[in-house]
Amino acid sequence: MGKERLDTMLVRRGLVASRERARALILAGEVEVGGIIVSKAGTRVAEEAEIALRSKDHPYVSRGALKLVEGLDTFAIDPAGLVALDIGASTGGFTDVLLRRGCRRVYAIDVGYGQLAWSLRTDERVVVLERENIRHIDPAKVPEPGDLAVIDVSFISLTLVLPMVATLLRPPPGKPIIALIKPQFEVGKGQVGRGGVVRDESLRRGAIDKIQSWAREHGFAVGPVATSPVRGPAGNVEYLQLLHTPAVGAEDTDADAAPETAAETEPAAADAKPQAESEAEA
Secondary structure (H helix, E strand, C coil): CCEEEHHHHHHHCCCCCCHHHHHHHHHCCCEEECCEECCCCCCEEECCCCEEECCCCCCCCCCCHHHHHHHHHHCCCCCCCCEEEEECCCCCHHHHHHHHCCCCEEEEECCCCCCCCHHHHCCCCEEEECCCCHHHCCHHHCCCCECEEEECEECCCHHHCHHHHHHCECCCCCCEEEEEECHHHCCCHHHCCHHHCCCCHHHHHHHHHHHHHHHHHCCCEEEEEEECCCCCCCCCCCEEEEEECCCCCCCCCCCCCCCCCCCCCCCCCCCCCCCCCCEECC
8 A cells, every 4th residue: 555644644634724734733742643653744654544633623533524514504404314425435524423413324435445434434324335436336335325415525526426426315305415516626727726726716606606507407406505614635715515416396595695705815825736635536
């Protein structure tokens, strides 16, 4: 298996917001790899290594969980008792939130391998589906139709992911999907700035419009959109979009409302190109 710098891996797994923060925690002796404290940010760590922070300001396996917390609360979705699909599960932040809020079962699907936190991997309510490209997954591997889907994927447009996700959910009436819109993977390559950051607000709005327009054209009900409280590893602003699978009579609800932009001031470009955050699909 390949190896990667510890500070970079902390960011990619969503355990910290930036490499600067990662370095600070490592130097402070707050990072363990395989149960052993590592004090050098440049230490090369195996992809499958178990990494843990000795202290953190939230109860979840990764900061990425806070994105879904915002989405569930903003869109007033209660997942208790439901079967959920976590597309691009990665470390498992979204899966963690879903379980804590009472999901009966979570299918944690990711193209990667060995990233899901051990506490989730060993939870009997979690079905781990690794090395699975959601675009080509065998539906038989998800024998229970989902009641809800949450999506956090990278290096691929949501327009290529949503069709298969919709087929894995229960038939109409429409089922909810909370999808993370990442402008850096929706706009043209020439529109992404240094460090992989989309700084132009009009381009970010264009990414939202692109997903909403595509969804309408394919029969999805387009709901409200909200700004994610957690930025991507390189500092990109991301958005939570509520959709419902195609259903007869489905109507848009507040779809054109502009997202809140309380934290729209862009930081300086990160000192490294963005790493795969979850489903790093070609």
